[in-house]
Amino acid sequence: MNESYENFSSSTADPGTGRRTVLKGLAAGTVGLTGIAGTAAAQGTKVAADERALYVWGYAPVLATDGAARERFIERTDRFGIDTVYLSWGALRSASPAAIGGLSEAAHAAGLAVHAMTGAYGLGATDIAREVVGEVRAHNDEYGPDAGFDGLHLNLECAPGDLRPFLESLVALLDERPSIAPDLEVSATVAWWWALPDYEPALARAVAAHPALAASVIMAYWDEPEEVRRRLATIVEGLDAPHLLAIETQEFPGGASWVTTYEEGWSGLRTIEEAIAADPPGGGYGGIAIHYYESGLAAWDALRDARFDRETARPRDRVAVEATVVFDDTFPASAHESDLTVVFDGPKRYTATTTVTPPSNEPVTASVEWHVPHDAPAGEYAVRATLSDPTVENGDREAVGRRAEPVVLGERDLGTLSVLGRGRPGR
Numbered sequence: 263m264n265e266s267y268e269n270f271s272s273s274t275a276d277p278g279t280g281r282r283t284v285l286k287g288l289a290a291g292t293v294g295l296t297g298i299a300g301t302a303a304a305q306g307t308k309v310a311a312d313e314r315a316l317y318v319w320g321y322a323p324v325l326a327t328d329g330a331a332r333e334r335f336i337e338r339t340d341r342f343g344i345d346t347v348y349l350s351w352g353a354l355r356s357a358s359p360a361a362i363g364g365l366s367e368a369a370h371a372a373g374l375a376v377h378a379m380t381g382a383y384g385l386g387a388t389d390i391a392r393e394v395v396g397e398v399r400a401h402n403d404e405y406g407p408d409a410g411f412d413g414l415h416l417n418l419e420c421a422p423g424d425l426r427p428f429l430e431s432l433v434a435l436l437d438e439r440p441s442i443a444p445d446l447e448v449s450a451t452v453a454w455w456w457a458l459p460d461y462e463p464a465l466a467r468a469v470a471a472h473p474a475l476a477a478s479v480i481m482a483y484w485d486e487p488e489e490v491r492r493r494l495a496t497i498v499e500g501l502d503a504p505h506l507l508a509i510e511t512q513e514f515p516g517g518a519s520w521v522t523t524y525e526e527g528w529s530g531l532r533t534i535e536e537a538i539a540a541d542p543p544g545g546g547y548g549g550i551a552i553h554y555y556e557s558g559l560a561a562w563d564a565l566r567d568a569r570f571d572r573e574t575a576r577p578r579d580r581v582a583v584e585a586t587v588v589f590d591d592t593f594p595a596s597a598h599e600s601d602l603t604v605v606f607d608g609p610k611r612y613t614a615t616t617t618v619t620p621p622s623n624e625p626v627t628a629s630v631e632w633h634v635p636h637d638a639p640a641g642e643y644a645v646r647a648t649l650s651d652p653t654v655e656n657g658d659r660e661a662v663g664r665r666a667e668p669v670v671l672g673e674r675d676l677g678t679l680s681v682l683g684r685g686r687p688g689r
Contacts, residue, residue: 311539313506313549315346315479317379317417320592321556322349324623326357326365331590331623335555336372338563338590342528348379348415348551351394359401363409370408377413377449387418388431395443402445413447413476425456429465439474447476451508454482454493463496471503478503479551483510483521485530487537498544507538508551511558513669515655525669528562556591564589564600565649565672566625574680581606581632581679585647587618588625595621596661601650601668604630606679608643640683645676 316339318325325332339347347369354362369376380394395414402410416435420428432450439448456466470478482493490507498505509531510522523530535550552559568585575581589598596619603615612635618628630647650668653661 311542311547311549312343313346314342314344315348315506315549315551316344316559317348317551317554319350319381319554319556320353321560321590322353322365323357323361324590324592325349326354326361328623332365332368334588334590336368336374338559339374340372342559342563344374344552345549346375346377346413348377348417349411351378351380351398354378359404362401363405366405366411367409375412375447377415377447378411379415379417381417383419385420385424385428385431387420387428388435391416391418391435392438392442395446398446399443411446413449414443415479416448416450418450419453422461425462426465429456429462429469432469433465433472436469436472436474448474449477449479449506450475452478452480452497452505454480454496457496466497467501470497470505471501476504477546477548478505479508480505481508481510481553483508485520485523485526485534487534490534491538491541491543494538495543498542498546500544502545504546504548505544506549506551507534507547508553509534510553511562512554513557513561513651513655515657515659524558524561527670556593560590561651562671564598565602565647565674568604568647568674568676570604570645570676570679572679574682575634576682577634577636577638579634581634583614583630583632583645583647583676585628585630585649586625587620587628587649589620589622591622593622593655593659594661595619597653597655597659598622599651599653599661600671601648601652602628602630603648603650604632604676605646605648606632606643607646608679608681609639609641612638612643634681638681640681643679643681645679646673647676648673 325335366376378394378398380391382390398411398414418432450469452466452470455461457463470480480494480497482490484490484493494507511524511531512522513524514522519525523534531552538547564587566586566588568583570581570583572581583604585602587600587602599617599619601615602618603613606612612632614630614632616628616630618626620626649671651671652665652668654663654665656662
């Protein structure tokens with residue numbers, strides 16, 4: 263099977279409202295493909311509670327101003343089965359209103375729901391959210407529904423010592439929703455620890471079940487399904503209010519790997535998604551919200567294409583493998599240092615590796631060459647390309663060290679190479 267990147271969407275329906283089911287099947291593994299951090303068989307079938315939302319923070323203005331990055335984003339959200347995108351309004355302010363409208367229009371044309379997101383911290387967070395509501399509604403009034411926003415996502419948090427007054431102000435804001443945002447679908451994040459006995463369980467559950475919300479998004483971060491379920495239950499057990507589960511995918515500099523699925527990849531995220539959907543602790547469970555695009559989904563899909571240049575080879579021949587790699591993010595180039603490893607697995611196993619460090623948002627071609635050993639046994643060799651993250655980054659996303667065990671970002675089965683017997687024709 264010698265599938266390149268272009269093959270992955272070749273069997274999908276025509277663009278438009280009808281394609282979402284087919285493309286969700288691709289992301290789930292119900293339509294055969296390989297190369298998204300695992301095989302289709304490992305990804306399993308799509309779960310019933312199948313909403314998938316996606317957080318986009320500092321990258322939002324890039325999507326508004328860089329057509330190529332936007333095209334990759336929309337293709338990627340299609341392939342990973344994303345339904346709704348939360349775009350940071352604070353980040354989008356650096357783009358022109360017309361560019362913002364163009365992004366919304368393109369996302370809508372691809373079948374995505376588009377929500378503006380406000381992220382704020384502290385006791386003044388709800389005041390900031392009110393300002394954002396006004397700005398988003400003004401944008402919608404000027405640009406209309408196609409180039410506007412369908413909803414607003416409130417990502418508001420606070421320090422533990424301020425939790426009670428913060429939650430009271432959040433409930434008050436949601437009470438105002440019919441008058442300040444009657445035409446916007448509103449969702450809000452809720453941290454699982456807000457409902458712990460030593461904090462504010464009643465207020466936390468009041469926010470999660472507030473009738474103004476189309477859904478709450480519960481931050482119950484962990485990398486094991488049972489712990490995720492336990493944390494999620496702290497908020498939603500016994501509630502029928504609609505809610506999504508936020509799954510953390512970002513790489514945490516310096517540790518805390520247990521709260522994120524970055525190391526486990528897409529298949530790790532799917533394991534949590536399937537487990538919670540099969541046995542949700544609350545009656546209103548509707549799916550997941552992936553946090554977040556740059557450090558997670560885009561990184562797992564950085565290996566965009568790979569192929570080798572021949573079907574047969576003899577000892578002492580050189581077999582070239584070329585791969586397209588792109589990191590769609592705003593991080594320093596050193597954070598992109600990656601190992602591209604190609605395995606030739608047959609009567610004997612051989613590997614060839616190169617290092618690639620592309621800048622953000624620029625597809626680069628990386629080449630790996632395998633010099634077939636003079637004593638390589640004849641036979642069929644399965645060829646597989648793997649892109650791995652070997653570095654440790656600091657809080658500024660700069661590479662500062664090497665991992666003991668590289669994180670696999672993506673893998674692709676490239677097909678079969680036939681190694682023939684020794685010697686060349688005519689010799």
